[in-house]
Amino acid sequence: MSREPTRAAIFPVDSNDVELIRRAHPAHWKNPTPNGPYNLVVIGAGPAGLTAARDAASLGAKVALIERGLIGGACVNVGGIPSKSIIRTARLYADMRDAESFGGDPPDHLRVDFQRAMTRMRQIRQRISRANSAVSVAAEGIDLYFGEARFAGPDTVVVADRTLHFKKALVATGAHASGPAIPGLAEAGYLDNETMYDLTQCPPRLLVIGGGPLGCETAQAFCLLGARVILAQSDPMFLPGEERDAAQILSDALAREGIEVRLNTEVVAVRMEGEKKAADLMRDGDTTTITVDEIITGVGRSPNVDGLGLDEAGVAYDASGIKVDDYLRSTNPNVYAAGDVCLEYKFTHTAEATARIVVRNALFRGRERLSELVIPWCTYTDPEIAHVGLYPLEARRNGIPVKTYTVLMHDVARAVMDGEEEGFVKIHVREGSDRILGATVVASHAGEMINAVTLAIRSGMGLHALADVIHPFPTQAQGIKMAGDAYRRTRFTSLRRRLAARWLAWSRR
Numbered sequence: 400m401s402r403e404p405t406r407a408a409i410f411p412v413d414s415n416d417v418e419l420i421r422r423a424h425p426a427h428w429k430n431p432t433p434n435g436p437y438n439l440v441v442i443g444a445g446p447a448g449l450t451a452a453r454d455a456a457s458l459g460a461k462v463a464l465i466e467r468g469l470i471g472g473a474c475v476n477v478g479g480i481p482s483k484s485i486i487r488t489a490r491l492y493a494d495m496r497d498a499e500s501f502g503g504d505p506p507d508h509l510r511v512d513f514q515r516a517m518t519r520m521r522q523i524r525q526r527i528s529r530a531n532s533a534v535s536v537a538a539e540g541i542d543l544y545f546g547e548a549r550f551a552g553p554d555t556v557v558v559a560d561r562t563l564h565f566k567k568a569l570v571a572t573g574a575h576a577s578g579p580a581i582p583g584l585a586e587a588g589y590l591d592n593e594t595m596y597d598l599t600q601c602p603p604r605l606l607v608i609g610g611g612p613l614g615c616e617t618a619q620a621f622c623l624l625g626a627r628v629i630l631a632q633s634d635p636m637f638l639p640g641e642e643r644d645a646a647q648i649l650s651d652a653l654a655r656e657g658i659e660v661r662l663n664t665e666v667v668a669v670r671m672e673g674e675k676k677a678a679d680l681m682r683d684g685d686t687t688t689i690t691v692d693e694i695i696t697g698v699g700r701s702p703n704v705d706g707l708g709l710d711e712a713g714v715a716y717d718a719s720g721i722k723v724d725d726y727l728r729s730t731n732p733n734v735y736a737a738g739d740v741c742l743e744y745k746f747t748h749t750a751e752a753t754a755r756i757v758v759r760n761a762l763f764r765g766r767e768r769l770s771e772l773v774i775p776w777c778t779y780t781d782p783e784i785a786h787v788g789l790y791p792l793e794a795r796r797n798g799i800p801v802k803t804y805t806v807l808m809h810d811v812a813r814a815v816m817d818g819e820e821e822g823f824v825k826i827h828v829r830e831g832s833d834r835i836l837g838a839t840v841v842a843s844h845a846g847e848m849i850n851a852v853t854l855a856i857r858s859g860m861g862l863h864a865l866a867d868v869i870h871p872f873p874t875q876a877q878g879i880k881m882a883g884d885a886y887r888r889t890r891f892t893s894l895r896r897r898l899a900a901r902w903l904a905w906s907r908r
């Protein structure tokens with residue numbers, strides 16, 4: 400059974416897309432002619448490949464970069480950039496509807512202009528792609544090739560009619576949307592992240608399958624842009640990896656906005672009924688049928704390993720991607736991997752961070768380790784959910800006693816003023832110390848707030864010291880400092896308090 404999603408429209412949709420393609424994969428690009436072996440051949444020009452190629456070239460390495468599609472990879476073209484652009488417009492409509500609670504008047508006839516929201520997204524996407532144009536990449540001294548790359552041996556890659564020899568290679572081919580094996584889905588047609596940004600009209604009734612970051616962000620954005628959304632998630636909670644109360648706040652927020660939340664629910668069959676798509680949803684053995692205009696899937700991503708000739712290169716891989724050691728080296732000591740093709744945590748920032756490790760380890764005999772990275776992440780729903788470090792459950796499983804300091808956002812003055820009181824800051828420390836193990840922030844700007852905790856963990860700064868960092872008033876980031884203050888207050892032992900009281904009493908004499 401084919402699991403290919405249907406094309407919503409012909410890409411390019413408008414002149415912005417034409418411009419994007421002109422920059423990110425020019426029609427008449429002439430591939431260079433290799434001239435001796437490369438220090439580094441990079442396959443894939445997404446965040447991982449671009450970062451590695453640029454860093455290596457700027458250090459004087461002879462670098463080849465190969466891309467089969469658009470420079471920028473998933474992030475720029477079909478991921479973080481388009482999704483966060485439409486989320487911004489969705490939030491604008493949410494604020495307009497909510498104008499009364501900010502002391503304003505909601506517009507009389509609020510009509511969502513979906514096409515304009517999507518056009519704005521395409522404008523932003525092509526604007527951001529300027530920084531990665533083929534011409535600018537080549538101008539940085541990188542030999543840029545377009546075409547499908549394939550290993551022809553342990554030190555050779557072929558692309559189009561060129562054969563490239565390398566001392567080291569980096570596989571940075573990313574991942575693609577996994578197609579859920581739901582009977583009838585392929586025949587009925589569906590969209591995923593490769594195709595949904597081609598939409599020019601908002602589907603009136605939409606089923607989103609999958610309640611991970613992609614499904615939750617997409618469901619909320621499309622709901623705020625006018626679709627009636629049903630969100631089906633097979634797990635009992637959205638964002639299954641996150642802390643329960645964070646996922647619960649999100650679940651409540653989605654339901655409040657009018658999304659039909661279906662947890663513990665499997666989509667078991669899809670079929671066409673006239674112009675509509677009928678989907679059978681099963682929960683606890685009971686099946687209900689819903690009818691929708693469109694289906695979007697977000698059920699995880701699978702690494703791009705097929706057709707790369709990895710066996711010829713002696714590079715081991717499986718369904719979770721290329722097997723790498725802590726130095727990001729594959730089973731071929733001269734071939735490394737970075738980003739989505741090998742990582743459990745599939746984020747733009749981890750793709751870039753791992754690419755930097757590869758440049759140091761592969762070209763300069765570095766010994767930098769993947770396990771030493773402190774990796775935060777954020778789901779850009781409203782409220783946002785951000786995390787870094789260990790979860791309490793993980794810590795306890797490893798025998799580490801945990802104490803948590805919690806600040807509710809409704810106690811943070813700026814959050815109250817902004818009408819963004821939902822959420823919390825939770826900082827987990829090793830019990831009996833101020834060593835920060837991890838943190839979860841649920842707040843409108845959690846993605847910005849988590850950075851202070853990441854910095855603290857990275858630099859070995861304890862929660863006590865974090866409380867001493869002066870935060871401008873009023874900011875929502877004060878929630879982080881307030882968690883530090885909560886920790887500090889616990890240090891006022893009864894003996895200290897008694898001594899302080901005695902000293903103060905003596906000072907009053």
Ligand SMILES: Cc1cc2nc3c(=O)[nH]c(=O)nc-3n(C[C@H](O)[C@H](O)[C@H](O)COP(=O)(O)OP(=O)(O)OC[C@H]3O[C@@H](n4cnc5c(N)ncnc54)[C@H](O)[C@@H]3O)c2cc1C
Pocket residue numbers: 442443444445446447448465466467468469470471472473474475477478479480482483546547548549571572573574592613703706707737738739740745746747748749750779
């Ligand atoms: C909808 C969505 C939203 C997201 N939002 C966020 C977010 O908010 N924040 C975040 O951090 N992450 C986000 N991500 C994840 C992020 O996009 C990825 O983690 C990131 O793009 C991975 O970078 P990469 O370089 O490893 O791979 P990719 O970006 O996938 O790039 C790989 C490149 O390799 C090319 N390629 C593949 N095979 C070959 C071959 N054989 N020959 C030549 N070229 C090849 C591909 O064409 C592609 O351009 C999101 C993802 C999606 C789908």
Ligand SMILES: NC(=O)c1ccc[n+]([C@@H]2O[C@H](COP(=O)([O-])OP(=O)(O)OC[C@H]3O[C@@H](n4cnc5c(N)ncnc54)[C@H](O)[C@@H]3O)[C@@H](O)[C@H]2O)c1
Pocket residue numbers: 579608609610611612613614616631632633634637638639664665666697698699700743744745746776777778779
């Ligand atoms: N803000 C961000 O950083 C961001 C945003 C979007 C995507 N991403 C990245 O992209 C990757 C993919 O995200 P994702 O949300 O697609 O994957 P995911 O694996 O994180 O979540 C998929 C969810 O779908 C559910 N699911 C799977 N099959 C299902 C089915 N048949 N019916 C109903 N539910 C089903 C799973 O229970 C799971 O919770 C992730 O690694 C993520 O890091 C990141």
